[in-house]
Amino acid sequence: MGNASQPIVPHLTTALTGPLQEIEAILLRNQAGIERWFRTQWRETPAPFYCSVDLRNAGFKLAPVDTNLFPAGFNNLNPAFRPLAVQAVQAALERVCPSAGGVLVIPESHTRNVHYFESLATLVEILTMAGLRVRLGSLLPDITAPKTIVLPSGRELLLEPLVRRDHRITVADFEPCFALLNNDLSGGLPAILENLDQTIAPPLPLGWWNRLKSNHFTHYHRVATEFAALVNLDPWLIDPIFRKCGKVDFEKRTGEECLATNIAEILVEMRAKYREYGIDQEPFVIVKADAGTYGMAIMSVKDAKEVYALNRKQRTKMARAKEGHAVRDVMVQEGVYTFETWGPKNAVAEPVVYMIDHFVVGGFYRVHTSRGIDENLNAPGMQFEPLAFAEPCSYPDPNQAPNTNSNRFYAYGVIARLAQIAAARESEEAIRTPAAYKSNDLKKANY
């Protein structure tokens, strides 16, 4: 499915001669064992319905930095891989709802984000092509009647008001077999979704009203350790170090010590690892809200003292995540340089890999011309150019060198699937131990 008309992939610009490409080479050498291990993992813990994983590739290190269980950006994928996505949805349906004739999609409550709506339209197309009738049930309070949205691509979306009947949600007279959440529930769990007697995928407790990044990375750390033992790799090469702090208030300046101590500890660990691998770069740490997405409330620091020296604007920025939610739980995570650049301007590029069920179905690069290699590339207001992968990431080409496109993409697909296993375990845990969550739909399938 390589398409010659696609732009060439970003060039890895690191000048390191050390373990560069070693990760790729190890993954390629062990492909049969890796794929067998993945099969066992998916049998033990079924994959979430879909997810996208942001990766950072520093050459010496390749690691996930964010795992999105309610992915958008489907419109950025290479249309040449559409059949892979359709086939993966068909495989997913066999597990989540074999009798499914229809699916109710609950989109984000955006009103003006055309990029999101283009992604939603592509998702609807994929589901339709897999043989599902698809309707969109909006949580937006001002959608009280069906509303057609015409997109720049010429496609149309019909948003319908989500209605509840007893313990089921739907739109109009539609009878969906299951509801597919494409809303990350950053703003909390809406009452209309509580105590449903209906399969909802992914499960509600995985929304940001309840989910913590640090919990995901705790699972990821275990997965990466197991996987690293399988292929005889230093787990650090695929696993970013992290710590967490609760009860942080950036505006009232409480919890600063916890942050500073954790940052300092991570920097010490990183310096030791950088020395071990002969990496001549200055370590940096990312501080981010433990619950939340959209690249809000994120900062990059190179010294623990920086937390004490934040100005008012920086504090305000860190204090609020999506939908104005106050940030209290904060994760401090090893920064991974992105050494991939693209185009004559050497724009910084960050790969995002998409999975449906446990199948890798493609990905794209976020290409930023105005961000540094140590900055978060998924930031609000930041324009990025999506650059669709020219290869599907699902398998390598053993006849090529480890640094060729299809092999680099295979490595991306492997690391992204490790993050997806972590998400699967997170999901299983959320269903098993619902904590504060009371709904009976937690007993539903692990989707």
Next chain:
Amino acid sequence: MGNASQPIVPHLTTALTGPLQEIEAILLRNQAGIERWFRTQWRETPAPFYCSVDLRNAGFKLAPVDTNLFPAGFNNLNPAFRPLAVQAVQAALERVCPSAGGVLVIPESHTRNVHYFESLATLVEILTMAGLRVRLGSLLPDITAPKTIVLPSGRELLLEPLVRRDHRITVADFEPCFALLNNDLSGGLPAILENLDQTIAPPLPLGWWNRLKSNHFTHYHRVATEFAALVNLDPWLIDPIFRKCGKVDFEKRTGEECLATNIAEILVEMRAKYREYGIDQEPFVIVKADAGTYGMAIMSVKDAKEVYALNRKQRTKMARAKEGHAVRDVMVQEGVYTFETWGPKNAVAEPVVYMIDHFVVGGFYRVHTSRGIDENLNAPGMQFEPLAFAEPCSYPDPNQAPNTNSNRFYAYGVIARLAQIAAARESEEAIRTPAAYKSNDLKKANY
């Protein structure tokens, strides 16, 4: 995955204005229900590991004429759909052998057929890309040591002698999780394969030493009837009428009456149907060996009297199937005109659709410049030009007219999957009621 560099698809040249495209239109209208029905079917009866289905498209009628459970021709598929095949193998492995790290492929015992070896090389690539170690265990008696075959494509195959240890087969020190048959066992069931305690896919009783086409089409008839009821279609439009005769000896001229009677009956039925649909063509019937493949022992007749008037050469041709096996069981089947032609010479084209597990992974056209629209296009010694499908057949484009490429291909994918359901039921039956077959591997999974 449409690829502009692919040749355009054959043009449907029938001048009929009647139910042309009606089948396509019905399938498109019912896509959600059809896909749901397929999901239910695969849960009841798992699909064989792989299969290819020869279709004939007469415009008014679209039907399978042969279902191959040990497919070759993988090299004729569009390389753009390779990821679909890889993903489908990964899905199949989860069922047939989740712990599979390696697979032993048992190829056909051809020695000089480069087309077959190119197909085998492509199959090995697909399995390898899915994360399997692949070795080839040959049944050829003269392969007593590993032998490398260099192909015109530049690829290499290593044939190794198949060895048996107790109740398992393998090559050298390889420990395969399962054996994949790519040999149709036309010549009988080799002793080395009897009483194995090992998963073999597809199951041994589905080899031509035991399988009967008429049994497949009996199952297909039921599947087509169930499916036709689902979408409110006359089942005849997708199901060729057939009869069978046992104890036929073309050389000794026994069983001719049975053949003549069956041919006459089928022609009567066909004429009634042609009248019903206003089809202005002369019906024809295909007479073929009930067990066998490679287009051997096949003839096309338009009058029952023709069986009595066969000359010596024709009798000899009909009397022997592949590997010199004597033909005794004969199937008489309604001929389906192929009204698809390609190129300036209006070469006759016949679609072949490929499936791995229950996923459609592509197909190609057999294009013949020297055959008529009422002749079998898979004949020994006949050169055909493979013309890879430009679309994967796995889903339609609802925004296009029913006669556009992607929608025609969707119809092909649906009919081919019906034949695959028939094969799945055949397989289940063969395992449940092994008849003459004694091996304990019949208890293995339905693969």
